[in-house]
Amino acid sequence: MSGTDHPTLAFIGCGRITRALVRGLVAAGHTAHAMRGVSRSGAGALALSREFSLTAADGNAAAVRGADIVVLAVHPHETREALAALSGLLGSEQTLLSLVASWRTEAVAAALPGVPVVRAVPNVGVAVGAGATVLSAGPHADAPRLAAVERLFAPLGETFVVGEDLLEAVSAVSGAGPALVAHFARSLAEAGRSRGLDARTAAVLAAHAVRGTGALLAQEGVTVEAVMDSVASPGGMTEAALRVLDEDEVSAAVRRAVDAAVQLSMGRLARA
Numbered sequence: 059m060s061g062t063d064h065p066t067l068a069f070i071g072c073g074r075i076t077r078a079l080v081r082g083l084v085a086a087g088h089t090a091h092a093m094r095g096v097s098r099s100g101a102g103a104l105a106l107s108r109e110f111s112l113t114a115a116d117g118n119a120a121a122v123r124g125a126d127i128v129v130l131a132v133h134p135h136e137t138r139e140a141l142a143a144l145s146g147l148l149g150s151e152q153t154l155l156s157l158v159a160s161w162r163t164e165a166v167a168a169a170l171p172g173v174p175v176v177r178a179v180p181n182v183g184v185a186v187g188a189g190a191t192v193l194s195a196g197p198h199a200d201a202p203r204l205a206a207v208e209r210l211f212a213p214l215g216e217t218f219v220v221g222e223d224l225l226e227a228v229s230a231v232s233g234a235g236p237a238l239v240a241h242f243a244r245s246l247a248e249a250g251r252s253r254g255l256d257a258r259t260a261a262v263l264a265a266h267a268v269r270g271t272g273a274l275l276a277q278e279g280v281t282v283e284a285v286m287d288s289v290a291s292p293g294g295m296t297e298a299a300l301r302v303l304d305e306d307e308v309s310a311a312v313r314r315a316v317d318a319a320v321q322l323s324m325g326r327l328a329r330a
């Protein structure tokens with residue numbers, strides 16, 4: 059543990075989700091010097107060391123030595139090679155925290171005998187303390203290990219624990235969710251532009267619509283229906299707009315989008 063009782067962290071893979079995590083963790087008071095990172099070419103780790111003072115480690119051994127939690131954040135197709143390179147470097151006192159989509163914990167654990175494995179699906183909201191992180195305990199990960207990982211993510215938003223079978227759906231709805239919502243925000247802004255708003259005003263108004271809706275929905279007991287009802291004056295503009303979304307089956311399109319993501323993940327699911 060580092061001086062502040064925060065775990066010492068090693069990131070294997072320094073791309074998008076690692077950057078979001080490191081940003082959130084630094085804002086939550088983690089000291090950058092208790093975080094090390096390695097990336098394939100070194101460029102990702104170097105970029106994070108410049109932005110957040112994370113230590114760009116000279117290889118896996120230097121990164122994981124003394125780390126409490128080793129975060130695996132590489133692509134599914136890069137995972138076999140990354141795990142092979144970690145072989146023999148980790149001990150049972152450490153936790154391997156896998157963020158890798160489509161890799162079951164047993165498959166990860168099979169490559170690292172005796173090392174406790176926890177799988178997490180965070181989303182990029184963790185960068186600003188508004189993430190959702192869904193966890194599942196894998197082989198050798200007892201309740202205290204899982205609790206330690208929950209404590210890591212707790213300041214970065216909400217945490218949930220589910221059975222691993224649900225993590226492909228979680229990855230599509232929550233992991234990919236911010237991109238789906240951003241897609242809608244872009245459509246809203248483009249529609250505003252087509253009605254005469256300048257690009258910046260349209261983008262800012264769409265962003266605030268998303269932000270305000272998120273803040274309202276985050277309040278206890280507030281439902282999606284209640285938010286929609288609070289906006290839609292009877293016989294008014296909102297009802298006219300929502301009718302078009304229903305006629306154009308936007309909900310069905312979103313369901314197909316989530317199905318496509320889940321199917322892709324199931325198709326490449328790595329099991330032990």
Ligand SMILES: NC(=O)C1=CN([C@@H]2O[C@H](COP(=O)(O)OP(=O)(O)OC[C@H]3O[C@@H](n4cnc5c(N)ncnc54)[C@H](O)[C@@H]3O)[C@@H](O)[C@H]2O)C=CC1
Nearest residue numbers: 071072073074075097098102131132133136140158159233
């Ligand atoms: N981006 C997101 O919002 C989320 C991503 N994930 C998962 O996290 C993983 C990483 O995703 P991203 O950060 O988006 O990808 P990315 O492409 O941005 O980053 C991947 C990083 O891994 C590095 N890398 C590849 N092989 C390596 C190796 N053998 N040793 C060390 N570093 C290596 C690359 O250099 C790169 O820095 C994926 O499995 C993804 O499914 C999960 C939830 C959300």
Ligand SMILES: O=C(O)[C@@H]1CCC=N1
Nearest residue numbers: 159229230233234235
């Ligand atoms: O796009 C992806 O495959 C990853 C998993 C969920 C979010 N990003």
